[in-house]
Amino acid sequence: MLLKNRLSHWLLAAAIVTATPALAQKQTAPSDSAVIKQFYDNALTSTKSYEDLRYLTKNIGARLSGSPQAAAAVEWGKQVMDKMGLDRVYVQEVMVPHWVRGDKEIGRILSGQVGSTDVNIAALGSSVGTGETGLTAEVIEVHNFEELEKLGKKKVKGKIVFFNRAFDNTHVHTMNSYRDAVDQRGGGPVAAAKLGAVAVLVRSMANEIQEVPHTGNTRYQDGVDKIPAAAISTKGAEILSKQLKNDPNLKFYMRMTSENLPEVLSYNVIGEIKGTEKPDEIIVVGGHLDSWDLGEGAHDDGTGVVQSMEVLRLFKELGIKPKRTIRAVLFMNEENGLRGGRKYAEEAKAKGEKHIAAIESDAGGFTPRGFGIDGNDAQYAKTLTWKSLLAPYGLHELTRGGGGADIGPLKGQGTVALIGFKPDSQRYFDYHHTDIDTFETVNRREMQLGAASMASLVYLISQYGL
Ligand SMILES: [Zn+2]
Secondary structure (H helix, E strand, O other): OHHHHHHHHHHHHHHHHHHOHHHHHHOOOOOHHHHHHHHHHHHHHOOHHHHHHHHHHHHHOOOOOOOHHHHHHHHHHHHHHHOOOOOEEEEEEEEEEEEEOOOOOEEEEEEOOOEEEEEOEEEOEOOOOOOOOOEEEEEEEEOOHHHHHHHHHHHHOOOEEEEOOOOOOOOOOHHHHHHHHOHHHHHHHHHHHHOOOOEEEEEOOOOOOOOOOOOOEOOOOOOOOOOOEEEEOHHHHHHHHHHHHHOOOOEEEEEOOOEEEEEEEEEEEEEEEOOOOEEEEEEEEEEEOOOOOOOOOHHHHHHHHHHHHHHHHHHHHHOOOOOEEEEEEEEOOOOOOOHHHHHHHHHHHHOOOEEEEEEEOOOOOOOEEEEEEEOOHHHHHHHHOOHHHHHHHOOOEEEEOOOOOOOHHHOOOOOOEEEEEEEOOOOHHHHOOOOOOOHHHOOHHHHHHHHHHHHHHHHHHHHHOO
16 A cells, blocks of 8 residues: 555656656746745735834824934834844935924905805915915916916916816826826916915815825926915815816905925935845835825825835745845935935935835825836746736736836936736825824725735746846
8 A cells, every 4th residue: 555655646746747847846946926926925914014004104104305204214214124134224314305384274266256265275375375374366267378378468467276177087097197287386476476476276186086185296497486376176176176267356365374495414214135136227116105194194105105015025025035136215305305216216326226126115005906017028027927917806907108107217227127007097196195094094905916926027027127
């Protein structure tokens, strides 16, 4: 019985070796699909990254550049990675803007016909305040810069310019709706001030009609008056637009006490696993540590931060040694300056580092759909050869073009491919830059799937280059 068993085992083993030599070989090193399965199995059954996100959002909270919370987030990020047993954890000094919102803003429509109506507004990042007493002026509604130009100084001077171009909801990818509307927020104050406007209201960047205003950064220009600028909720924008149709001479009262303070020293936080075969070839995976001061910065970009660190944890925990070097970078100041991203690229250049790929997660912690690849034809073609390994996990969209704000400054350093992690985009602009971007809105499994997706792509690039 025993002998017969042994014999049949031997025969079976011999049969496998002769019939499928490839399979026998793979028993020494796990196949790519087996490694990817390990990433997903571990990510989906570990609560580490979710608990990290809870700490970052609930215990530290909103963390705008220059704030004490941003400083706490730097300490925390470093401590989390210090405990992971990585080859190296370090910080990179960077000077950042320090803007503060001040009191909760007041926005009020003053109509001779229907009385006063309060609407929700939020100062745009970098905006000057209105002064303690606030300001009152007539409102002129426009939808784009051409319309504003045509009105000219005569019709704009002394007024509040109200930019009310809505999101185009026919875009399937909401990032495209954002792209087509966000110029109002960034460029509104300069264009309006050139024509003598006293302030700017910008319709919030959102797909839905909501009470909550969406902040975001705006810009000034040397030699042009700096006028206060606020986001008005989409609901408020609808109300204001409707009232203006019946009562074009209505007035708007706004009060905000935001201001720009002196710059502050802050840091990017970086963790690294050295490559075993080509340590000089670097793959970055990152998100941004700062967030707007409203809400908790959960989807923007707490999830990107914990997912990036989770990629390193998965390699360590599973004992997978990458052939090339992997770095998780927690960038500082993406929201109102991009100083961290610029600093990282500057130092990489100065040290002559060779980055072959950089992946950014900054589009929310939602169900993964794929990656957007900004690279040359050969790099894109190579990622397509991995399609069959990624598709079983719902990663069907491997599209051209992508990247992310923080990794953008690396562009042009050698042949680095810039890759944007693409989660489902339908709910992102419900929360983006608002006080409802909180921990509770993040689904644990969706976020974990994102981390495993990033780890899988990082692994393939670390094995085969790009
Ligand atoms: Zn972001």
